[in-house]
Structures are given as structure tokens and as C-alpha cells.
Amino acid sequence: xxxxxxxxxxxxxxxxxxxxxxxxxxxxxxxxxxxxxxxxxxxxxxxxxxxxxxxxxxxxxxxxxxxxxxxxxxxxxxxxxxxxxxxxxxxxxxxxxxxxxxxxxxxxxxxxxxxxxxxxxxxxxxxxxxxxxxxxxxxxxxxxxxxxxxxxxxxxxxxxxxxxxxxxxxxxxxxxxxxxxxxxxxxxxxxxxxxxxxxxxxxxxxxxxxxxxxxxxxxxxxxxxxxxxx
Amino acid sequence: xxxxxxxxxxxxxxxxxxxxxxxxxxxxxxxxxxxxxxxxxxxxxxxxxxxxxxxxxxxxxxxxxxxxxxxxxxxxxxxxxxxxxxxxxxxxxxxxxxxxxxxxxxxxxxxxxxxxxxxxxxxxxxxxxxxxxxxxxxxxxxxxxxxx
Numbered sequence: 001x002x003x004x005x006x007x008x009x010x011x012x013x014x015x016x017x018x019x020x021x022x023x024x025x026x027x028x029x030x031x032x033x034x035x036x037x038x039x040x041x042x043x044x045x046x047x048x049x050x051x052x053x054x055x056x057x058x059x060x061x062x063x064x065x066x067x068x069x070x071x072x073x074x075x076x077x078x079x080x081x082x083x084x085x086x087x088x089x090x091x092x093x094x095x096x097x098x099x100x101x102x103x104x105x106x107x108x109x110x111x112x113x114x115x116x117x118x119x120x121x122x123x124x125x126x127x128x129x130x131x132x133x134x135x136x137x138x139x140x141x142x143x144x145x146x147x148x149x150x151x152x153x154x155x156x157x158x159x160x161x162x163x164x165x166x167x168x169x170x171x172x173x174x175x176x177x178x179x180x181x182x183x184x185x186x187x188x189x190x191x192x193x194x195x196x197x198x199x200x201x202x203x204x205x206x207x208x209x210x211x212x213x214x215x216x217x218x219x220x221x222x223x224x225x226x227x228x229x230x
Numbered sequence: 231x232x233x234x235x236x237x238x239x240x241x242x243x244x245x246x247x248x249x250x251x252x253x254x255x256x257x258x259x260x261x262x263x264x265x266x267x268x269x270x271x272x273x274x275x276x277x278x279x280x281x282x283x284x285x286x287x288x289x290x291x292x293x294x295x296x297x298x299x300x301x302x303x304x305x306x307x308x309x310x311x312x313x314x315x316x317x318x319x320x321x322x323x324x325x326x327x328x329x330x331x332x333x334x335x336x337x338x339x340x341x342x343x344x345x346x347x348x349x350x351x352x353x354x355x356x357x358x359x360x361x362x363x364x365x366x367x368x369x370x371x372x373x374x375x376x377x378x
Contacts (some may be wrong), residue, residue: 021325079296099313146352150328
């Protein structure tokens with residue numbers, strides 16, 4: 001039986017290695033899209049807020065799975081909403097790509113005040129123009145629910161820790177702590193990818209920016225297809 | 231536009247494409263299907279381990295991801311004395327999924343059992359690997375298909 005400190009270190013290092021070995025491939029399109037969408041603005045605060053939201057979701061899931069003491073019971077419930085979250089992420093990337101290239105008439109599509117979907121238009125309008133960095137926190141909270149193999153594996157361990165804990169509350173705290181450590185470990189890899197997309201030359205030339213927007217849109221469509229197959 | 235500027239622009243476009251497309255490059259198809267050496271959906275699989283025969287059975291069948299599974303490992307011979315209990319590491323060939331270890335306990339007759347879960351990879355890849363390790367003795371890989 002490993003000590004609690006060793007377990008936290010193990011989860012942190014697992015997050016770090018999995019970040020470079022897995023997350024960059026699976027969640028990279030998201031952070032690259034956010035990075036490109038920010039144009040000339042600094043990516044640091046928005047990216048950190050996104051990761052904070054994502055880690056908070058992992059921690060909540062870790063607490064729940066530790067309290068329930070069964071990964072499969074929670075996963076069965078979670079699977080129902082994950083498909084919708086995946087589709088949302090895909091649509092978001094597509095919209096960001098189209099808006100970035102100037103091909104999406106945001107004002108015409110989302111700006112109609114008499115439309116019954118006014119709240120949607122306002123929400124997407126804000127998201128696409130991103131005047132405030134705070135939007136990235138709820139985005140992280142929501143996208144933390146995206147289905148992810150290594151997150152599942154980490155939750156398996158959190159459930160085991162919860163089962164072995166002497167009391168429910170200590171199991172819940174341990175589960176939350178372990179998932180927080182795991183989430184923190186994944187940040188460097190994803191931030192590095194976002195930073196690569198933040199290079200000046202990438203955002204400065206219009207044609208390069210448009211090529212990036214096309215690929216982003218394709219990545220978004222790929223996300224949606226993957227969600228439908230999930 | 232001068233030749234140098236044209237080449238420079240082309241290089242930048244190629245780099246942009248590379249940067250934005252590498253996130254999906256690892257998700258195209260399951261290229262590890264040819265590594266499969268075992269059909270756990272049909273029954274037990276047998277591999278050699280340091281001169282001994284190891285048989286792995288996973289139930290319930292067919293083997294599905296995201297459900298509680300019972301892993302049973304049987305050895306043809308008694309393990310060397312003072313050998314620690316064997317364990318199974320579950321992972322995907324060519325894809326990091328985080329450490330997922332099934333601890334095994336002896337149930338007698340050279341047989342060990344443990345419970346575990348194979349998680350689902352949203353990329354759609356279904357080829358999984360179970361590495362049976364006997365500490366200080368050796369390890370062997372069972373590569374198989376999992377139903378999502």
C-alpha cells in the first residue's frame with residue numbers, strides 16, 4: 001500500500017507523462033483553437049482559467065467516484081452527458097475556426113435580438129469575440145467532462161482509494177486530491193501546445209491564419225464525427 | 231514576390247498545417263490490430279513465460295470496456311518459492327492510458343484472480359494489452375480486442 005504523499009506524486013507524474021503522450025493528441029485541438037481565437041491577446045490567463053475549470057471538474061468527479069466507491073457505476077451515468085459535451089466541443093471549434101477566418105457572419109447569425117435563441121446568440125457571440133477571459137473558466141468546467149481514457153484510468157484509482165479509505169469524507173478528499181494532482185500534471189503539455197500556436201508569425205499573416213482556420217474547422221468536424229460514433 | 235519570400239511563406243504554411251493537424255494524427259484508425267495475439271471474447275488465451283505456460287481468462291465474455299471484469303491467470307507450474315503475487319498491467323499499444331494495474335490473489339491450484347476495468351478510448355481504438363508480470367520471474371503480453 002502506497003503512502004498518500006507517494007500516491008499524489010504518482011498521480012502528478014502520471015498526469016505529466018500522459019499529458020505529453022496522450023492529451024496533446026486528444027485535447028490539443030481544443031487548446032490550439034482557444035490560443036488562435038485569442039489572436040493578439042496573451043494566452044496565459046485564458047489558458048490557466050480553462051485548466052483551472054478542467055481540473056475542478058476532475059476533482060469533483062474524483063470526489064464523487066471515491067464516495068460511490070465504484071468507477072463503473074459513475075461512468076455509466078457520466079457517459080450519457082459526455083456525447084453532448086463532445087458535440088459541443090466540436091461545434092465550438094468549428095465556429096471558432098469560421099469566425100477566425102471571418103467566414104462566419106456572427107452578427108447576422110447570432111446577433112438577431114428578436115430570435116427565440118437570443119441567449120444562444122449572446123453566448124456564442126461572447127465566446128467568439130472573447131472580450132472577457134472569465135469565459136474560459138466555465139468552458140474548462142464543462143470540457144473537463146469530455147471522455148478521456150487516462151482520466152478514466154485516474155478515476156479508477158480514485159475509486160479504489162475511496163473504497164479503502166477509513167471514512168467516506170477522507171475518501172472523498174483523497175479522490176479529489178488525486179484527481180487535482182493528475183489534472184495539474186497534464187497542464188504543462190497542453191500549455192506548451194497552446195504556446196506553440198501562439199507564435200507571432202502564425203497569427204500575423206492573413207493567409208497562414210486562414211489556413212489555420214480551415215484546419216481548425218476540419219478538426220471541429222472530426223470532433224463531432226467522433227462524438228456521434230462514441 | 232521574390233523566390234525567397236515565396237519559399238518562406240510556403241514553409242510557414244506547412245508549419246501551420248503540421249502544428250494544427252498533429253493533434254488528430256494519432257487518432258486515424260487502429261494500426262495495432264495486427265498485433266492481436268489472443269481472442270479473449272471466445273475464451274482463454276495461453277502464452278509462454280520463462281518456460282512456463284500462462285493462461286489468461288477474462289469474464290464476463292465478450293470482453294467489454296467500462297465494466298467490472300474478472301481476470302484469472304493460471305500457470306502450468308508452481309511459481310518459484312518466495313515469488314511475490316503476479317499482477318496485470320492494462321494498456322493500449324502505442325497509446326498512453328495511464329497506469330491501470332490489476333492485483334492478483336491466489337485462489338489455489340497455481341491460479342490467481344483479480345478484478346479490474348478496461349477503460350474506453352474515445353479515439354475508437356479497441357486493441358488492448360494485458361501484461362502479466364511475475365515479479366523477479368518474467369512477463370508476457372496478451373494483446374486482444376475489446377468491445378466498446
